Amino acid sequence: MTKRNNPITLPDFSKSTRVDKVGVEERVSRFQKRSIKGEAKLQGLKMALNMIDLTTLEGKDSPGKVRQMCFKAQHLHDVHPGLPTVAAVCVYPSMVGIAKKEVAGSGVKVASVSAAFPAGQAPIDVKIRDTRFAVDEGADEIDMVISRGKYLAGEYNFVFDEIATIKEASGNARLKVILETGELVTLDDVRRASDIAMYAGADFIKTSTGKIQPAATMQVTYTMLQAIRDFRLETGIKVGMKPAGGISSAKLALHNLVMVKEVLGNEWLTNDGFRFGASSLANDLLMQIMKVETGIYQSSDYFAID
Amino acid sequence: MAKKKNTSEFPKWNYAPAPESTSHIQLKDRYDLYIGGKWVKPLSKKYFKTINPANEKTLAQVAYANEKDVDKAVKAARKAYDEVWSKMEPSERAKYMYRIARLMQERAREFAVIESLDAGKVIRESRDVDVPLACNHFFYYAGWADKLEYAFPNRKVSPIGVAGQIIPWNFPLLMAAWKIAPALAAGNTVVLKPAETTPLTALKLAEVIHDAGLPDGVVNIVTGYGDTGAAIVNHPDVDKIAFTGSTNVGKIIQKAIAGTGKKATLELGGKSANIIMDDAPLDEAVEGIVNGIFFNQGHVCCAGSRLFVQEGVADKVIEKLKHRMDSLIVGDPLDKNTDIGAINSREQLGMIHKYIEIGRKEGATMYQSNCELPSSGYYCAPTLFTNVAQSSIIVQEEIFGPVLTIQTFRTTDEVIQKANNTPYGLAAGVWTDKGSRIFNVTTKLRAGVVWANTYNQFDPASPFGGYKESGFGREGGLHGLSAYVKQNEYGTVRSVENV
Known part of the structure; x- marks a missing residue:
């Protein structure tokens, strides 16, 4: 893929490429028919493990729970050697300090949700403060939500400016922009919001908060991957993708990897290019890895829950 | 707590080979002609090989029908038409067709694999497109068999007779289904020639037809090259020609049948x-x-x-x-x-x-x-x-x-x-x-x-066919059925028998 447009000129977002849902469904079903076997399956499962943002985003999160999760992030299943760690842990800003300490030196990143997660219903100065707090606590990555209310009202410039502002407030932290596609509803809007986020400075675009259904359907992820591919062709910049919410089986994770490989190429198949926002996916991946390696399905009791 | 490094070094991810198994398919070394409900040796005494275009290995030897073989097939079809098929209750015809469709579904995997071996098409397509669609054509037209009076209101409907059908190599089984299903539904009998590079699924279809107990001679499959096809086109006792293939051959057929009274549908080339x-x-x-x-x-x-x-x-x-x-x-x-x-x-x-x-x-x-x-x-x-x-x-x-x-x-x-x-x-x-x-x-x-x-x-419900040099006549849907029936207005002097 070649770099074409430097400096970047902003497109007219009202003219973002249209998306045909029927066509998307057809293409997605093709990914689901790919046969992933043997070595390819094992490698895929391990790559998926290494792409997980292990997540806890609840009102009842405690320092204890976060510490446990951070330990698991680095020790997924130590009885089986040779497994990678996850990519990151994802927590609320109030837990960033604790998480940072727990994963220090391991290479596991700390991601913090931000910008009045999950609804985004707060003024911009609150969102800036929210973001700066997380960065100051040591967050490596910021998962911000966009203002869906403004987006749906057609105020694309507002959404764009807000993302750009948070990008600035994030400093060196990697910015993931959550579109909350379940609230945008149509694939045309998923595509347009993706374009807005990337041109405004997103390092990653992310489907969902996990609080709204539907979340990371393959149709939505596919549409966002197309947007990422076009942005790369247009600007030369690589933006990552993070489907979050609803991906809990290894099979679905592999289908997602197939989709990334075929739409964007192998270059995106690392945790710099692709992440899974998930909490229960890790154990299903581990279970499948053990099945491939030993030939036996083990009960879920053999895998630590958090 | 012990720290572990975030390892993210993986080799390039490629899909491992995932070949569809061929162990369940049954192919004979040599295929004869299917005429009059029996497998008969060609009078030509000649066979030709059909190969797998993916590796150039021979899959089977197939009979090379000459004029005499074609004549035998047309006679068998005429006999079956006169004595059995055109007189059968339409609802009974439908039962045979449903049976063929179900048997094809049961052997769908075998059909798909053989189609891929013989034609070079990918298993995903033969499995998901060709074979299911072929089955659906039989199901669809079986439904029309006893409803012809409703398909063509205010018309007295009758079959045409013996249909000579010549099909191409791009969708071998599907084209066979497109041709055979509407013909049988309307009460015609068939002599079908598959393409020389892809005869196997038509021969497997003959096995299914045989297992379905279809009366002898209603469907006859003759294999061969262009001269075999020409023998079908030029046979005086064939009432209708259905051809799918190149525009050049379509023109030759058109000339050959000019003035003979043979009906024809031609589905030819395109540049869409x-x-x-x-x-x-x-x-x-x-x-x-x-x-x-x-x-x-x-x-x-x-x-x-x-x-x-x-x-x-x-x-x-x-x-x-x-x-x-x-x-x-x-x-x-x-x-x-x-x-x-x-x-x-x-x-x-x-x-x-x-x-x-x-x-x-x-x-x-x-x-x-x-x-x-x-x-x-x-x-x-x-x-x-x-x-x-x-x-x-x-x-x-x-x-x-x-x-x-x-x-x-x-x-x-x-x-x-x-x-x-x-x-x-x-x-x-x-x-x-x-x-x-x-x-x-x-x-x-x-x-x-x-x-x-x-x-x-x-x-199956949607008609398919061309303008200009892409041919004439439609296949699929009601239009496809109309190519295999004679329609007379009630009360006209011309009775069906005299036509």
Whole structure:
């Protein structure tokens, strides 16, 4: 893929490429028919493990729970050697300090949700403060939500400016922009919001908060991957993708990897290019890895829950 | 607590081979002719081999029917027509057809694998498209068998007689189903000749027909080359010819039957336009382009081989298309992950190469996907040509391979004119987000099938056929049925028996 447009000129977002849902469904079903076997399956499962943002985003999160999760992030299943760690842990800003300490030196990143997660219903100065707090606590990555209310009202410039502002407030932290596609509803809007986020400075675009259904359907992820591919062709910049919410089986994770490989190429198949926002996916991946390696399905009791 | 490094070093992720098993299929070393409900040795005493185009290995020896063999088959068909099939209660005919359809479904996997072995098409397509559609054609027409009076209201409906059917190598089983199902539903009997490079699924279909207990002689399968087909066309006791294949052969048939009173439907070549408007859903349109030209290695008579892209989005679409082409997996047709399989025959591969050479000599700009091709077998990388003109040979002539030409246009009128400026008129596609545009363009395109925001979709209930040199008559749906019935108005002097 070649770099074409430097400096970047902003497109007219009202003219973002249209998306045909029927066509998307057809293409997605093709990914689901790919046969992933043997070595390819094992490698895929391990790559998926290494792409997980292990997540806890609840009102009842405690320092204890976060510490446990951070330990698991680095020790997924130590009885089986040779497994990678996850990519990151994802927590609320109030837990960033604790998480940072727990994963220090391991290479596991700390991601913090931000910008009045999950609804985004707060003024911009609150969102800036929210973001700066997380960065100051040591967050490596910021998962911000966009203002869906403004987006749906057609105020694309507002959404764009807000993302750009948070990008600035994030400093060196990697910015993931959550579109909350379940609230945008149509694939045309998923595509347009993706374009807005990337041109405004997103390092990653992310489907969902996990609080709204539907979340990371393959149709939505596919549409966002197309947007990422076009942005790369247009600007030369690589933006990552993070489907979050609803991906809990290894099979679905592999289908997602197939989709990334075929739409964007192998270059995106690392945790710099692709992440899974998930909490229960890790154990299903581990279970499948053990099945491939030993030939036996083990009960879920053999895998630590958090 | 012990720290562990975040290891993210993985080798390039490629799919492991996933070949469909061939252990469940049953192929004989040698196939005779299926005539009068029996497998009979050819009077010609000759056999020819059919090979797997993916590795050039011989799959089986197949009987080479001569004129005498064809005569025998036509006689068997006539006998079955006169004595059994035309007199049978229509609801009984339907029962046989449903039985054939169900048996085909039961052996769907075997049909799919043999189709891929013999034709080079990828297992994903034979499994998901060819075989299910073939079954559905039998189901669909079985439903009409006892409802002909409703299909053609106020008409006295009767069968035509013996149908001679000659089918091509691109969709061997599906074409056999397209031909046989409506013929049987209406009470006709059949002599069918599959193409010489792909006879096996038609012969397997004969086994299914036999197992279904269809009365002897209702369906006869004779295998051979062009002279076998000519013997069917020229046989005086054949009442109707149904042919799918090249326009050249279609013209020969047309001349041969002129003045004989034989009815005919011809489904011939095409050079169909696929039109992308600037407001189209571009990524899905790119999929549609790929599906339009690379489906079945481009061996599709209705392939969207002439792409027209509106000027403002042309660069974008071509860039996306090239990117998509590079992700197509070309290789072993039996591998479940293969997107593009083998070219059907050495002869066809030569034809495609000839046209690619012509394109280069005409000064067109060529792009081929950067896929690796297998070292043996007949393969051609997905290919596109830009910088072509309406007068380029590669834009005018049917290539019947994975070769696309791309032209741009500015206005709707211009593209309609260019799309219609061809001796063919089989199919077309239009891609736009605007409903009114769809109706405007599709009503002005002179093509038998026009798809909007999709391409290469088929259904037994939908008629298929061409304008101009793409042939005449329709297959599929009620239109397809009408080609196999005589319709008389009630109360006219001409009785059915006298016609």
